[in-house]
Amino acid sequence: MSGFRHWVKERRHPVAKAIYGIATARRHLEVPVIPGIHKGLYHLHGSVVSAFRDCTRIFYRTPIFRSRLARSGRQLYLDGAGLPLVLGPVEIEIGDDVRLSTQVTISGRTRATPRPTLSVGRNCDIGWQTTIAVGSRVVIGNDVRIAGRAFLAGYPGHPLDPLARAAGEPETEDQVGDIVLENGVWLATGVTVSAGVRIGAGTVVAAGSVVTRDLPPGVLAAGVPARPIRLLVPLAATNEAA
Numbered sequence: 281m282s283g284f285r286h287w288v289k290e291r292r293h294p295v296a297k298a299i300y301g302i303a304t305a306r307r308h309l310e311v312p313v314i315p316g317i318h319k320g321l322y323h324l325h326g327s328v329v330s331a332f333r334d335c336t337r338i339f340y341r342t343p344i345f346r347s348r349l350a351r352s353g354r355q356l357y358l359d360g361a362g363l364p365l366v367l368g369p370v371e372i373e374i375g376d377d378v379r380l381s382t383q384v385t386i387s388g389r390t391r392a393t394p395r396p397t398l399s400v401g402r403n404c405d406i407g408w409q410t411t412i413a414v415g416s417r418v419v420i421g422n423d424v425r426i427a428g429r430a431f432l433a434g435y436p437g438h439p440l441d442p443l444a445r446a447a448g449e450p451e452t453e454d455q456v457g458d459i460v461l462e463n464g465v466w467l468a469t470g471v472t473v474s475a476g477v478r479i480g481a482g483t484v485v486a487a488g489s490v491v492t493r494d495l496p497p498g499v500l501a502a503g504v505p506a507r508p509i510r511l512l513v514p515l516a517a518t519n520e521a522a
């Protein structure tokens with residue numbers, strides 16, 4: 281088959297040239313949009329896909345995902361198709377009213393004793409393509425928001441020594457640490473949090489930042505490495521002022 285493809289692509293023979301012409305012309309074929317029909321079909325498509333996804337979420341995906349959890353609260357919402365990817369021996373506890381993208385990856389360090397644990401509080405969002413690597417313990421408090429493509433790096437996966445790495449040895453103990461996000465933390469898109477870091481209550485970490493050291497509560501932090509930039513006004517204080 282690949283020999284035939286090659287022969288067609290070379291276009292030396294008139295038949296090969298004709299086949300190539302038909303194959304490329306096919307790519308450019310299109311029909312005009314008929315608003316009354318295609319708009320309706322667009323919405324129908326969306327409704328059918330969403331109804332199917334809801335059915336599989338309610339009757340199949342959520343219960344089988346819950347069966348993998350050590351504890352799960354009420355109203356767990358799996359956002360998207362498929363299931364979050366869980367790798368390794370990680371124990372997972374999830375509180376009430378949590379929304380978890382199905383494109384989240386949760387991994388547990390294989391050689392850890394005791395077993396790595398991930399604890400998620402109530403009313404949390406964990407966005408798409410976020411990875412939570414649990415070295416020892418990752419604690420996510422209540423009302424936490426984690427946007428897409430965040431990385432909680434509780435263990436790095438490889439040692440720094442090139443010979444040990446080439447030999448397939450795991451990371452060393454000093455590279456592993458707990459990560460704690462206190463209540464009300466918001467990690468914007470693409471934030472990385474290193475092992476051993478605690479982020480204080482209500483703190484917001486701006487997009488693309490890398491948090492390598494503890495952050496205090498109630499600040500906006502940004503940068504690589506992330507540093508507090510300004511104090512945030514607590515909601516209670518705003519209400520009082522109003």
Ligand SMILES: CC(C)(COP(=O)(O)OP(=O)(O)OC[C@H]1O[C@@H](n2cnc3c(N)ncnc32)[C@H](O)[C@@H]1OP(=O)(O)O)[C@@H](O)C(=O)NCCC(=O)NCCS
Nearest residue numbers: 425426427428468469484485486487488489500502503509
């Ligand atoms: C957190 C966020 C909303 C804060 O925005 P903000 O209130 O407009 O921030 P400020 O205007 O107070 O910025 C304060 C300082 O931080 C800097 N800053 C803001 N975001 C930054 C970032 N991602 N990285 C580095 N510095 C940043 C600003 O340049 C400014 O510096 P300056 O005072 O020297 O000018 C914003 O930074 C952010 O991350 N937005 C993306 C949100 C997101 O990912 N949403 C996805 C859905 S959850």
